[in-house]
Amino acid sequence: MQISMDIINDNLIVTLKGELDHHTSEDARKSIDQQYYKNNLLNIVLDLRGLSFMDSSGIGLIMGRYKNCKEERGNMSIVSTSPSIDRILKMSGLLKLMDVYSNIDEAIKD
Amino acid sequence: MEKNYMKLEFSSKSSNESFARVVVAAFASQLDPTLEELSDIKTAVSEAVTNAIIHGYEYGEGVVLVEATIENNSIEIIIQDNGKGIDDIDKAMEPFYTSKPDLERSGMGFTVMETFMDELVVESNIEKGTKVRMVKKFKSLPYEE
Ligand SMILES: Nc1ncnc2c1ncn2[C@@H]1O[C@H](COP(=O)(O)OP(=O)(O)OP(=O)(O)O)[C@@H](O)[C@H]1O
Ligand SMILES: [Mg+2]
Numbered sequence A: 001m002q003i004s005m006d007i008i009n010d011n012l013i014v015t016l017k018g019e020l021d022h023h024t025s026e027d028a029r030k031s032i033d034q035q036y037y038k039n040n041l042l043n044i045v046l047d048l049r050g051l052s053f054m055d056s057s058g059i060g061l062i063m064g065r066y067k068n069c070k071e072e073r074g075n076m077s078i079v080s081t082s083p084s085i086d087r088i089l090k091m092s093g094l095l096k097l098m099d100v101y102s103n104i105d106e107a108i109k110d
Numbered sequence B: 001m002e003k004n005y006m007k008l009e010f011s012s013k014s015s016n017e018s019f020a021r022v023v024v025a026a027f028a029s030q031l032d033p034t035l036e037e038l039s040d041i042k043t044a045v046s047e048a049v050t051n052a053i054i055h056g057y058e059y060g061e062g063v064v065l066v067e068a069t070i071e072n073n074s075i076e077i078i079i080q081d082n083g084k085g086i087d088d089i090d091k092a093m094e095p096f097y098t099s100k101p102d103l104e105r106s107g108m109g110f111t112v113m114e115t116f117m118d119e120l121v122v123e124s125n126i127e128k129g130t131k132v133r134m135v136k137k138f139k140s141l142p143y144e145e
Helices: A022-038 A056-071 A083-091 A104-109 B018-030 B035-056 B109-116
Strands: A002-008 A012-021 A043-055 A076-078 A099-101 B004-011 B063-071 B072-081 B119-125 B129-137
Touching: A002 A022, A012 A022, A012 A056, A012 A104, A012 B035, A022 A056, A022 B018, A022 B035, A043 A056, A043 A083, A043 A104, A043 B035, A056 A076, A076 A104, A083 B035, A083 B109, A099 A104, A104 B072, B004 B018, B018 B035, B018 B063, B018 B072, B035 B063, B035 B072, B035 B109, B035 B129, B109 B119, B109 B129
Parallel strands: A012 A043, A043 A076, A076 A099
Antiparallel strands: A002 A012, B004 B063, B063 B072, B072 B129, B119 B129
């Protein structure tokens, strides 16, 4: 899996590409947390559009980052356009906690 | 489709999670599944294999066994470990229940397997291991020869 990160104002934009499972989520978690705390950021935008696979390890990753954002009084949002990933997000109740956008600009604007 | 069977054994390493789901998906593709059906199978296999590694063997050494049988228009998948076992299966299968919240597990694995597959049966014995049996029926009937 590939992970790339950008900072726009108080937002950490995280772009994930490839397969997000138990094996790959550990590295993603460490990299995201490191950037988030090192730069004193508020919000996280997680772009999942490049993922070809995600299981419940992805839910754990999102849930954990959501808690971190809430602790810092920030927000977490997701960018996704894949029906199969949206199905898992819905099943896990994550959609009640955060908004899903179809692109990064919209996610930042809100 | 004529009955067909496969068996795969591998070390309980997280790097084998993608290997396991790709093998089962490739085997299942004989049934001409839709992309959604293939993605369902991959996700369910990934959940069960990950559970064997994290919970069954608790990151220790062990062997995970994956078997799949195709018959007519369905696939039966069995995923087994010889790990620590589950003492309360009903509780383990409840949505959001996890024995490892500190590891950022969400407790959704069994719920995902149940939702994405047509049948799910879990058998387990303490200190002996866990066996997960899942069946998926494909909508598209296989090509008749
Ligand atoms: N193979 C196994 N061996 C021993 N215990 C297991 C096994 N599979 C599942 N369990 C137990 O059942 C619980 C629920 O499993 P489930 O997959 O639903 O959630 P999880 O693995 O804790 O979290 P997630 O799958 O969302 O990352 C686990 O926390 C664990 O206690
Ligand atoms: Mg699990």
